[in-house]
Amino acid sequence: MPDYGVSGQGTALSGVGNLPQTLEPRNPGIPLDLDWVMRATANRSAIERRAASLPGRRSVKKEWQAAWLARAISCIDLTTLAGDDTVGRVQRLCAKARHPVRADVLDALGLPRLTVGAVCVYHDMIAPAVAALAGSGIPVAAVSTGFPAGLSPFHLRVAEIGESVAAGAAEIDIVISRRHVLTGNWQALYDEMRDFRAACGAAHVKAILATGELGTLQNVARASLICMMAGADFIKTSTGKEPVNATLPVTLVMLRAIRDYHEATGFRVGYKPAGGISKAKDALTYLALIKDELGDRWLRPDLFRFGASSLLGDIERQLEHYVTGAYSANWRHAMA
Amino acid sequence: MSVSEIFESMEYGPAAESAAEAKAWLAEQGSTFGHFIDGEMTARGDGFETRNPATGEVLATLSQAGSADVDAAVAAARRAQPKWAKLGGPGRARFLYALARLLQKHSRLFAVLETLDNGKPIRESRDIDIPLAQRHFYYHAGMAQLMESELPGRVALGVCGQIIPWNFPLLMLAWKVAPALAMGNTVVLKPAEYTSLTALLFADICRQAGLPKGVVNIVTGDGAVGEMIVSAEVDKIAFTGSTEVGRKIREATAGSGKALTLELGGKSPYIVFEDADIDSAVEGLVDAIWFNQGQVCCAGSRLLVQEGIAERFYAKLRARMDGMRIGNPLDKCIDVGAIVDPAQLDRIRVLVDRNSEGETHRAATPCPEGCFYPPTLITGLSPASALMQEEIFGPVLVATTFRTPSEAVEIANNTRYGLAATVWSENINVALDIAPKLVAGVVWINGTNMFDASAPFGGMRESGFGREGGWDGLLAYTREDVGAKALKPVKAFKGDEANPQAVDRTAKLYIGGKQARPDGGYMRNVYDKAGKLIGQSPLANRKDIRNAVEAARGAKAWAGTTAHLRAQILYYLGENLSARAGEFARSIDRMTGGRDGAREVDAAVNRLFTYAAWADKYEGRVTQVPMRGVALALREPCGVIGALCPDEAPLLGLISVLAPVIAMGNRAVLVASDAFPLIAADLYQVLDTSDVPGGVVNILTGSHAELAPTLASHMDVEAVWSFSTADVSAVIEKGAAGSLKRTWVNNGMACDWMGPTGEGRAFLDAATEVKTVWVPYGA
Secondary structure, eight states, X not given: OOOOOSTTSOOSSSOGGGSHHHHSOOOOOOOOOHHHHHHOOOOHHHHHHHHHHHHHHOOOOHHHHHHHHHHHHHTEEEEOOOTTOOHHHHHHHHHHHHSOSOHHHHHHHTOTTOOOSXXXXXXXXXXXXXXXXXXXXXXXXXXXXXXXXXXXXXXXHHHHHHHHHHTTOSEEEEEOOHHHHHTTOHXXXXXXXXXXXXXXXXXXXXXXXXXXGSOSHHHHHHHHHHHHHTTOSEEXXXXXXXXXXXXXXXXXXXXXXXXHHHHHHSOOOEEEOBSSOOSHHHHHHHHHHHHHHTOGGGSSTTTBOEEESSHHHHHHHHHHHHHHXXXXXXXXXXXX | OOHHHHHHHOOOOOOBOOOHHHHHHHHHTTTBOOOEETTEEOOOOSEEEEEXXXXXXXXXXEEOOOHHHHHHHHHHHHHHHHHHHHTOHHHHHHHHHHHHHHHHHTHHHHHHHHHHHHOOOHHHIIIIIHHHHHHHHXXXXXXXXXXXXXXXXXXXXXXXXXXXXXXXXXXHHHHHHHHHHHTTOEEEEEOOTTSOHHHHHHHXXXXXXXXXXXXXXXXXXXXXXXXXXXXXXXXEEEEESOHHHHHHHHHHHTTSOOEEEEEOOOOEEEEEOTTSOHHHHHHHHHHHTSGXXXXXXXXXXXXXXXXXXXXXXXXXXXXXXXXXXXXXXXXXXXXXXXXXXXXHHHHHHHHHHHOOSXXXXXXXXXXXXXXXXXXXXXXXXXXXXXXXXSOOOSSEEEEEEESSHHHHHHHHTOSSOOSEEEEEOSOHHHHHHHHHHSOOSEEEESSOSOOOTTSOBOOSGGGEEOOBSHHHHHGGGEEEOOOOOBXXXXXXXXXXXXXXXXXXXXXXXEETTEEEOOTTOOEEEEXXXXXXXXXXXXXXXXXXXXXXXHHHHHTTHHHHSOHXXXXXXXXXXXXXXXXXXXXXHHHHHHHHSOSOHHHHHXXXXXXXXXXXXXXXXXXXXXXXXXXXXXXXXXXXXXXXXXXXXXXXXXXXXXXXXXXXXXXTTOEEEEEOOSSSTTHHHHHHHHHHTTTOOTTTEEEEOSOHHHHHHHHHHOTTOSEEEEOOSSSOHHHHHHHHTTTTOEEEEOTTBOOOTTSGGGSSHHHHHHTEEEEEEEEEOOO
């Protein structure tokens, strides 16, 4: 087992263990390779069959299940992206990020310092989040570039990134222009992503593809490749605001694109499914899919995140069940 | 391992399904079993142990059936059959529905027991075998319900002997038992000796369903029991298993009049075009060759990859193999379980170790000691390599490359087998062009090993004949309800008197669109009823058969012509025959000494019109498979059909065979009436003037008895029919065993050529193969 550190347990001072550039050479991008992009195919039926049969093929039980669920927590981007977010609300979320599971349960698991992967907020909430997380090692991620639709003036979208980085966001979740994908304007997509990446500077950038709006899995495959070619550190499924968010078939397509990109360039790009993952069992299925398709290296918060808000609650109940043997209840676990 | 350690290692742990309930069931039965005969379990006789291949643990002791047991089972089935048939479709449907429900209620018990006995991963028995078995009973409950209304005139065969293999024990039972019962047959079933337990649990279910005694009988034991069933007084044998045993059964039943369907081995191609979704095609191989440890008759075991992507494809495949998990079949997180028996493991080892060609990759993943074999890939083989031709029946994939679509088809078809094929391409033009060109009973496009009760399954070539599933599968368990009479012998007239002919006529053979002298150079004198010499008819020999088959093989373009064109040519034949009706009628009357020549000619013209009508109307189906996509049951020509034509009606008999054969796109090698051969010379002139392409119809004359063995054993003939009065049914069925070609023989029974039984669906069915093409789709 290579030594990746105990990333996800919040031991480091600055959360470096959760950021890709600290453990891996950061993906610098490559020139747009349209031949490669246009070769990418995705057979929906076959992909759906693989996705549908996976939960029946992989199963983790008992202590393995507990460990995997703890691993899932370490990869959560605990998120609030609501119009009624306030400083107080964000502070509560950050407190939950530091102590995602009741201390007695964590002690029983032998993982007393377990934290989530990051906290994800809108720009205006970056500063209170950074303050609330000071010293925890948990990075703050900000959604940006006119999230969720990405249709504000381009120069403002670029500027928004700069402001968020200045405000202390270590991770920027950008949204791509879906219309570039839908009209096959691959060069425009590449250029846009390049500019976003440049604006991020040292902050690491997650490219939200909004897969629910891309029409086909083939488009998902192509957009994934282009964003990686243009220097994305992570590719992410959704804003959480589309009618369909993260799904296993979309995940499979994006993981395979990440695998191909790694094979071709040697750079590891991370993956973040967002929206719709709310059950502990789903989280286990995602982890199994990543383990089988990409390998164990990707099962770390520097290369994998769940964008989720309600997932944590279900995992907490499962973990208490593991520790006590009795089924748990919501009110026994602290809310965010 | 502690949670915090696993948190770092992120390994899969054990996730075993409990065997407690299944073992409790075995214990309840005393862990010993007799046979299920006439609704009762018999006392245990001399027997053998059945083991869990994953652990070697003895699960139970089973009985080896003796001839008394088999006789008792057949007698019970025979007694029960009339009442079971008389119960009527809706009455039987209730029982089939109950069986389906009970399979569902006890599904986990069946699944665990199957995995214990066979070694397949619990994921497969739980998610695939048992649900498909249930579905088969539900589907055929429906077929029973609809039998009287939708299959008028068809009746049960009687008692069916069914012999099934060890790779899908309960599923193969379902495939055999459900359609047989639905159509009013009773059965004597023998499960494989390695894997009899779920069949015995099924016997329990039959009692719970209150199935009448004797409708289902199950006897256990080895191949000797199978042989006893084959030679017993049964009306049909259905066998799934090896080609070797299938061939023996064909030989053993030859001439017995027993109906026979065989589902045998395969070496199915798995073709990946450069425009395929490569990752999905790689994943498909997991389901193709590593499903059930590769112990699948239709396993995609021959990988053909387009050369330009081969290295990349192999690299991805090797990486995927390395991630597979081998081990305890009861573990819910295992991809590859145990090989069914150490004997089978040895067979796989010997075959693989004997190979010295290509590059062998064994999955770099832990493989437990015992009856396990790692997923293996052998690349860089050529079609000539032994492992590209021989069925391994294990988790071993062999691979070669191709350059063009047509080369892919050539390599794919370069095999004795023809069970299944898989095609991966994102281009609908390529995929739908290739599918019909593959010699296989099932073609999966962008997917593999998909099964459903509504989709016919079965092979071509040495993969056997007959279909299981769908409406087509019911043909194997029913027959037309016609009172057949024994065929009266028809002998050529003898004589010695000769009248001078106005101008001497020389009758010849008709081969490849040309008149040909017989290879042997012999003719026989043909006399009329009064003993007067009519003329000389050529005596074809084995070489003429060879030449005719070669000509027929060469006329392969006929299969690709449009049905409309074939219809036109058949109509034109009818038109031209009609124009010479008087001449033909006189000729027939002279040859046969009868007075029905004019009627016979008229019936022949009519028959040509019938099959001209059918040519573009005998259609396939879109089956209702439970997926987003279509499964097309296509009707394809068999290829080259050889036939011994009826003796008694020289023209009508010849036309009754010729017309359906060519209407469906086959090429014909016909041996005209042995007694009245001169009709051939009259007819080929009509063929010549009717735009029938050379080689599509070849007509020989000569001794049926002499030519039958050559025609039956010719490896390049797909099917042989005989309506001859010569006693050749057994000879043909025996000869056909060599290449397992399809046969249709009269067993000495007459057909009323003038009547409705002389034409119709029976002929069209025999002239076509059903190919099921699965086309899942999704934008």
